[in-house]
Amino acid sequence: MSTATVSIHEQADVPQPVQHGAPGGFVRHCNILTGIAAGLVLAVVTYFVGSLWLVPWGTTTANYVQVGNDALWAATFIAWVIGFMAGIGAFAGPIRWSLGRDLTHADAEYLAGKDLGRARYWKYTTDHKVVGLQYLVMALVLFGVGGLLAMMIRTELGVTWKEVFSPDFYNAIIGTHGIVMIIAMIIAVAGPLGNFILPIMIGARDMAFPRLNALSFWLLFAAVPPLLISLAMGGIRDGWSVYQPLSAQAPTGAIGYQVTIIVFAFSTGIAAVNLITTTVTMRARGMTWNRVPVFAIGIIASSIMGLIWFPMFQYSQVLALSDRAFGSSFFNPVNGGSVWLYENLFWLLGHPEVYVVVIPATAAMMEIAVVFMRKPLFSYKIAVAGFAGVVGISAIVWVHHMYMTGWAPAANYPFMLSTELISIPFGFLVLVLLGTIWRGKAWTSLPMMAVYVLLWNKVVGGITGVYLSDTPVDQYMHGSMFVVAHFHFMLMGAGLFGAMGAIVYWFPKMTARMFDERIGSIGFWTAFFGFQLTFMSMFVAGLQGQPRRVLQFDNAFNISNWLSTIGAYIIGIGMLIFLAAVITSWRSGVKAPANPWASTSLEWQTQTPVPLENFPVLPVVTSDPYDYGVPDPYDTASSKDQAKQTVGAR
Amino acid sequence: MSTVDQRPLADPEQPEEPTNRPAPRDRFREWIARPYARRIVILTVILTLLIVPVAFLVLHFMNLSGGPASPVMYEIEKTMFVFTVVSAPLMAVTLAILLYSLVGWGRVKAKGLEPPMQESPAIRGNSTATVLWISATSVLAFFLVVWGITELATITAYSYGSTAADQQPNSQKAVVVNVTGQQWVWTFEYPDEQGITSPTLVVPVNRPVYFNVTSLDVVHNFWAVELGIKIDANPGAVTNTGVTPTKLGTFNIRCAELCGLHHAYMETTVKVVTPEEYQAWVREMGGKRMA
Incomplete structure (x- = not known):
């Protein structure tokens, strides 16, 4: 079914990306649980490191005491988001690309969740x-x-x-x-x-x-x-x-x-x-x-x-x-x-x-x-x-x-x-x-x-x-x-x-x-x-x-x-x-x-x-998807109008 | 080198080229003769007549204490009434088509997983209906715009015109009140009455009152409900509004902008009193009339 895509990659004159390891690479190890774990770890680390430094800084430099605590929590929440995205494998793509490793067809299929069954709903699919x-x-x-x-x-x-x-x-x-x-x-x-x-x-x-x-x-x-x-x-x-x-x-x-x-x-x-x-x-x-x-x-x-x-x-x-x-x-x-x-x-x-x-x-x-x-x-x-x-x-x-x-x-x-x-x-x-x-x-x-x-x-x-x-x-x-x-x-x-x-x-x-x-x-x-x-x-x-x-x-x-x-x-x-x-x-x-x-x-x-x-096989479209109905029994006077409209729509 | 158009003029005696389209009047007659058209028109009229009384219901709910307490509130209620009446036909025609569609043009059900494949007329566009609908909604929208702008100018004159009353005799001069919101109380200061302050608002009837509104902490909203005025109390800025109360009585002032913990309880009253009672109140509060 995906023959059309495969054939492009298999043409001899197109340089093929090299497969590094198993298809999918780093993303193979990632799912929602690794994401949550990485997010929590980074958030907790940020919170403790931050509380050593941000809270004292906040109380000494700003107008109100709240500032340090708020900065701490902002950093913690942002750390959660970054950690989660790292843990689920969101950064694997850009890193691969910066290393010059293009996705092979097998990689792309893995990322799209081919043969992964229900696990694909819990992954960066x-x-x-x-x-x-x-x-x-x-x-x-x-x-x-x-x-x-x-x-x-x-x-x-x-x-x-x-x-x-x-x-x-x-x-x-x-x-x-x-x-x-x-x-x-x-x-x-x-x-x-x-x-x-x-x-x-x-x-x-x-x-x-x-x-x-x-x-x-x-x-x-x-x-x-x-x-x-x-x-x-x-x-x-x-x-x-x-x-x-x-x-x-x-x-x-x-x-x-x-x-x-x-x-x-x-x-x-x-x-x-x-x-x-x-x-x-x-x-x-x-x-x-x-x-x-x-x-x-x-x-x-x-x-x-x-x-x-x-x-x-x-x-x-x-x-x-x-x-x-x-x-x-x-x-x-x-x-x-x-x-x-x-x-x-x-x-x-x-x-x-x-x-x-x-x-x-x-x-x-x-x-x-x-x-x-x-x-x-x-x-x-x-x-x-x-x-x-x-x-x-x-x-x-x-x-x-x-x-x-x-x-x-x-x-x-x-x-x-x-x-x-x-x-x-x-x-x-x-x-x-x-x-x-x-x-x-x-x-x-x-x-x-x-x-x-x-x-x-x-x-x-x-x-x-x-x-x-x-x-x-x-x-x-x-x-x-x-x-x-x-x-x-x-x-x-x-x-x-x-x-x-x-x-x-x-x-x-x-x-x-x-x-x-x-x-x-x-x-x-x-x-x-x-x-x-x-x-x-x-x-x-x-x-x-x-x-x-x-x-x-x-x-x-x-x-x-x-x-x-x-x-x-x-x-x-x-x-x-x-x-x-x-x-x-x-x-x-x-x-x-x-x-x-x-x-x-x-x-x-x-x-x-x-x-x-x-x-x-990709479809070819020959009309708009609204071609329903039978001729209008009342349609006498406005038939010319309608013909015009219909031509425009097709 | 003549630029004059030398083509013969159209002969007024000659009948115009015949077209397929009958005259609009005949087309309307042909249309209204269709059974569904007549029924939808009748249904629309009936529904309009049923919806119009909602306008009275609106007035009823806005008038808990009976009748508007200021000209501004009168204009607001008038606008609500008129808008409800003029939008009733639009709502009625929509509802009429929806209801008629369910009972008049037929319904089908699927049998199991088989789609019913019913036959409906292939109507792709109808210039008459389109022109009518767009004209009707545009006329309505423009009416509302013109009405709204006129009314806004009117109530602005009522509210802000009070400052121009400086030249008037004392008994008609605007009462100036500085309104301060803070979590979660209102304070009313009367700068012209030697700065007396009060937690409730007391104003004389039939005399313009001019408000300078501000806040000490967060955004509040000064809403004198029955008087129909409302303006934000912003920290770091003074906003203005004004009103001429025309009805004696005690009315509500509420905060209409979420302002924290006790927002729900940030209420007080405005007492509209006779000029004599007002003077007595001012004396009692420790003030003395200047000049």
């Missing part, structure tokens, strides 16, 4: 399908952690007559819930599906940079422990936005947040470059830009935003870390720093991040709607224009998070304009989905129901977003529960429910098992109704004037909070049922045929389970 499944499990774990924290928050807010948690711990769980869920949502679609499905969908044998692909996942893996350990170190007590200078007075747990974001930003940047390059350069023959699946376009749009805006967020945390670890004052007003500088840097990513999450989910829904309606995509060009419009305008909307900061009241006018204009390209995406549903017979399978759910949630989230984009309204709503309900409708209602639908849709290809839709649907709909109850009630609490991030509040808000908490528990039950369906189907589901949905998209044309290099 370059095969995009392995990386995709690793991302899927990681996303599920993060959703589990974030969901547990959400349950704790709602428990505290439902018990209105006393404090369940101490204010310290409550602040720590809201901050950790926020950032864990943000990370989980960012990887939820682009991680598992972007890595596993996208290369097959465009007819490639792997990603453009397989080793960078492994790097992006294991960086994410290394980035998460500091975040979770920080809960034991006082936690992130300042919200997921960690505004300065509150973050500067938070306990050492804040360092965990900063290191995690700095490392995670590298991970997303690498993944984004990889996804974009793969789609641009690795498409099958005949796949012109008019024939690229819209999901790939959505992933590119999302990656572009991540690539441009994540460095802002990363740098805000580099500077914040410097403030804590070296006593500098980028954001400390006492020594001439600016809190507004931090807020700007943060929201430069903080807002586009929502689109980074929602756009891949929406694009996945377009693929799903097409297959389950057995209709062509309503308009490929309008969909692409919608993505482009959102990406473009997303660059100039961040100040709507700062209407009430007093930073630049005059800037509220232009940013109100840009924020309300972004609803127009968003409308394009809704139009394409509605147009694809229009007059079709729906195959009401679970993935298709996710399309309906996403559209409803997105319209609710979009309209409440329009309220918030209006400065006078924001003067009442800013920092209230209304905002929380609004962005949960976008991130969870559109992002997470969309991701659930997309994962069910591609589940047979990824796991070679059919998803148990009967149990899955029970979980999905339970979660959906719980979601509506939770966040509709939260809108009411916001309208009544409840600020966000509080653990006790006026009795006037009791009823809406009780309803919200009941809804949250229903979501929790629904999600557990859904998770049970995922796990049981994955372990013992019905064996999946190669193309259970009768889709024309490339990823369903190869066999299941997908072989190492995806296709025995």
Whole structure:
């Protein structure tokens, strides 16, 4: 099956790389356990060496005692990341290359996990399908952690007559819930599906940079422990936005947040470059830009935003870390720093991040709607224009998070304009989905129901977003529960429910098992109704004037909070049922045929389970993957229009 | 070397070249005659009528103490009401299509692992629908922008116009209050009343109040809920806002920016009183009117 690749290497006139030792070299000895061991050893050594030197240095040289301890923990966390990456074999590639030892074909096959069985999931494996499944499990774990924290928050807010948690711990769980869920949502679609499905969908044998692909996942893996350990170190007590200078007075747990974001930003940047390059350069023959699946376009749009805006967020945390670890004052007003500088840097990513999450989910829904309606995509060009419009305008909307900061009241006018204009390209995406549903017979399978759910949630989230984009309204709503309900409708209602639908849709290809839709649907709909109850009630609490991030509040808000908490528990039950369906189907589901949905998209044309290099013979593409449907019985007047469109699309 | 176009003018008597496309009115008649089109239009109208009352619900929830307590709050509530009403048709049409799709255009189920392979019309684009949708959303967006800018100018005038009241007689001069946030209390200082300070805000009714807001430690947010004003209290900077309370009563002030341990308890009240009560309060606090 990989004969095409082998034959290139076997040509006589191409100098062959020399095989040094067994295939794979140093990486043969590495797996997740050696990684964790090396990371822990380096972290412990750094901690002890550092405590001999950094803490005394901190107490003598800087303005406050904290500095030494913070520098120590920053060094420890960074040592963990470096040690882990060394232990799992991430540096073997660059070292080999600097020694002048190119990879042989046998090496490359070992790295891709050939003949390694299940062990390849625990190693620095370059095969995009392995990386995709690793991302899927990681996303599920993060959703589990974030969901547990959400349950704790709602428990505290439902018990209105006393404090369940101490204010310290409550602040720590809201901050950790926020950032864990943000990370989980960012990887939820682009991680598992972007890595596993996208290369097959465009007819490639792997990603453009397989080793960078492994790097992006294991960086994410290394980035998460500091975040979770920080809960034991006082936690992130300042919200997921960690505004300065509150973050500067938070306990050492804040360092965990900063290191995690700095490392995670590298991970997303690498993944984004990889996804974009793969789609641009690795498409099958005949796949012109008019024939690229819209999901790939959505992933590119999302990656572009991540690539441009994540460095802002990363740098805000580099500077914040410097403030804590070296006593500098980028954001400390006492020594001439600016809190507004931090807020700007943060929201430069903080807002586009929502689109980074929602756009891949929406694009996945377009693929799903097409297959389950057995209709062509309503308009490929309008969909692409919608993505482009959102990406473009997303660059100039961040100040709507700062209407009430007093930073630049005059800037509220232009940013109100840009924020309300972004609803127009968003409308394009809704139009394409509605147009694809229009007059079709729906195959009401679970993935298709996710399309309906996403559209409803997105319209609710979009309209409440329009309220918030209006400065006078924001003067009442800013920092209230209304905002929380609004962005949960976008991130969870559109992002997470969309991701659930997309994962069910591609589940047979990824796991070679059919998803148990009967149990899955029970979980999905339970979660959906719980979601509506939770966040509709939260809108009411916001309208009544409840600020966000509080653990006790006026009795006037009791009823809406009780309803919200009941809804949250229903979501929790629904999600557990859904998770049970995922796990049981994955372990013992019905064996999946190669193309259970009768889709024309490339990823369903190869066999299941997908072989190492995806296709025995690389496909040649002759049309876009949306060629469904029968001639329209009503189609008389607009036949000329349609002929034109169809020619353009083929 | 004449540059005059010498081609014959089109004869106005001559009928235009016939096209395949019927006139828009006829096309609409043909479209609305289709059973699904009529039903979706009716469903949209019904849903719009069901959603519009939500606007009253919004007002109900924003008006716990009954009626806006300042012109600013009145403008905010008006905006919420109008936005809910104008976005109702958009929400209704989306919901109508989703609901109708599930009941009207047919559903199919798979039998075992066999895809149903149902037949749906191959609709690739529709210029009329596209133009209508994009125009409708654009008109709506531009309406919201124009409305928002006008309203923002209005409430800015209400809030910041108070400083221009210097020339007015004493009884109408703005009350200046320096608001200081610190973990986790608010302090209100009245520089014009010999610097009296108070942990609660007391202001006279129907007289502009002008706030200089700052913080001693971290970022707080000064939110006088029922008065509809909100501004960050930043360390190292002074921000401003203002309001003219028009309703007597005691209202809430909350911190709307996470500020650490006791953020939830960083609350106080604003008491809007008659001018006489205000004078009495100032005297009681130990101040004396200057001039």
